[in-house]
Amino acid sequence: MNKMDKALRELAEMDELAAQDSPIHRLSPTAKLLATIAYIITVVSFRKYDLTGLVPLVLWPVLLFQLSGIPVSTCFYKLRIVLPLVMAVGLFNPLFDRAPLLQLGGVAVSGGLVSMLTLMLKGVFCLMASFLLMATTPIDCLCASLRKLRVPKLLVTLLLLTYRYVGVMTRELAVMTDAYHLRAPGQKGIQFSAWGSFLGQLLLRSMDRAQELYSSMLLRGYHEHFHYAPDKPFREKDAAYLLLCLGCFALLRYVHIAQLLGGLFVR
């Protein structure tokens, strides 16, 4: 199985994860979507040196992992390509911000280092929250919720079709790389000189396939309107979940849990 096939399989696995059954999967997609947005806003709102304030926010994704039955390792495995990029965002902070911010066991810790760690955590938390939303909610239900929240139809359709068409493009790439390697034994990767024609062909083939898919949609009555999966009704327990999440996020944002806990042990 080549890398592209693996990528395809992983993409399809997201649909399978979303189709599982758990208390979190059973919640209304709208409640999950709003809770995720609130969580991300809360995470992002922390100041750059507020590392200790941010740390307790890990509790929410941890709890969701437990309740949804989705292994944390699956999350980190699927995010393995994006995570290093997110982690790299604040990599230069220690170089620019060298002023000591605190002393840790006699060692001066610079503001840059703290802000770098804060940025990294923020990125990881946001990615984890987005992953959990995608892994517990089928894309169609998510799109239905977005429409319910008055997100423009064009934007939602674009999101849904992009999600579907990524698979089409990856499939074409898988076929092409297989064909290439079968005629270039021992070669690692694709030779630089072949990149131009390779990408050109990929684009043309993807366009052809996308055209076929679109024709297939048109022939089955598609007319700029997608019938998403029926949105699950927003029940009392969904409202309770959302309110509980919002309450917890507000608490974690404005009450410094880490400081309170630390105060119990340090005078």
Add this chain to the structure above:
Amino acid sequence: MIEFQHVNFSYEKDRPVIRDLSFRIADGEAVGLIGANGAGKSTIMKLLLGLLQGEGKILVDDVEVTKANLAQIRRKLGFVLQNSDNQMFMPTVYEDMIFAPLNYGLSREETERRVDAVLERLGISELKQRHNHKISGGEKRMAAIATILAMEPDAVLMDEPSSALDPCNRRLVINTIRDMKQTRLIASHDLDMILDTCTRVLLVNGGRLVADAPAEELLRDRALLEANRLELPFCLAGRG
């Protein structure tokens, strides 16, 4: 009823792909469309479905295929693509099957009833909740046919329905086509399948209609088939 009246089409100027094509298919008829590669079979299908626009008249139930009528025409015609992967773009078989009925304004309940009925009729109920990327080629082809039958079209068009199938799945598809009550137009190189499923055959070459005759008669005509870069069906080859 499907009717082509003096239809012409070309992708490029001065290189006609379809030339003065005329034929008529009655309701409930099963017609095979045969011809060598590049003969124009797929183009004929696309013209009928309004995916391409040519000159001349194409009528479906006396309604002309024009841009203004496309929605009405396409509701009557179900098209099974050669590559089922291009047809099955939703995550599960079920979601693909409800796509067309919901687009045509059916309620979720009615759609559900149709889906279950079609799956049961084709004997593939176990595929309902399966993920498209996890089913075999044969299952995918049957599922693709099911998505079309869930539309309850008046006519079913198929492009190479038996290609890339093992003998068992091929037989399953053939039996499914034979059991259909709708008008059928089947484009294929599999002449044995055409003989099994169609009562009449249209032979095209270079975009022209070369012959239009009962399947049993046309598919036994070795000289005619060979003149059009085809061969006798295997089941008839021994008997000439």
